[in-house]
Amino acid sequence: MAKNIIYSEEAPAPIGPYSQAVLAGNTLYISGQIALDAQTGELINENITEETHAVMKNLDAILSAAGYSFGDVVKCSIFIKNMDDFGTINEAYGQYFPSNPPARETVEVSKLPKNVQVEISCIAVKA
Template identity: 60%
Template sequence: MKSIIYTKNAPEPIGPYSQAVKTGNLLFVSGQIPADPATGEIVSGGIEAETTMVMKNLQAILTEAGAGFEHVIKTTIFLKNMGDFAAVNAIYGSYFTADFPARETVQAAALPKNVNVEISVIADLS
């Protein structure tokens, strides 16, 4: 059985998908882009501002599901430019304190709304 997770504190989906889906003890959070949930606009200020907004969006969805970054077991980071890896990694890493999740980081030719970063997560809620 699956449950749809939704919060107004994260951006509205821009297609036919949910912000997150919970099934059993697993939470699958759709890729988040640096859209401000209040305006729907992409934040400006470069890769650091974009990554911070993405992480805040993920945090809002995790919170709605009763979880936090300590529950995350897997992440996928999509970058428009692998040259941004160090900057993204520094901000991303500040949201995790121990028992880091598994992860891959891939460069994508293009991302939704021409953003520089998108991140999805899977969390274990048990």
């Protein structure tokens, strides 16, 4: 099976030795995204709602670069610094999955890259 590296200029460049996404067969594995603006490199983190939407925008850019959409996402992993933000993150995140949402776990962690509040990765599959 071929392994193709997916890159979108509309999402932030990796800040370490990893790819934005890898397409293996018909399965797309997207690395954890944070709320970095792809053009400026600045964090978008005025509040947790804005930060979550910025993360989802970065995921969308990578999905699109591979020819996928949120409708193809089968699994997400959400890492948050404060479980008290769970409801607010859910509200923003849920707007991208209005029906048939993917499987998911949400885990509270002590620290995330660049001290952000939320990081999300996902797996998408084309039938």
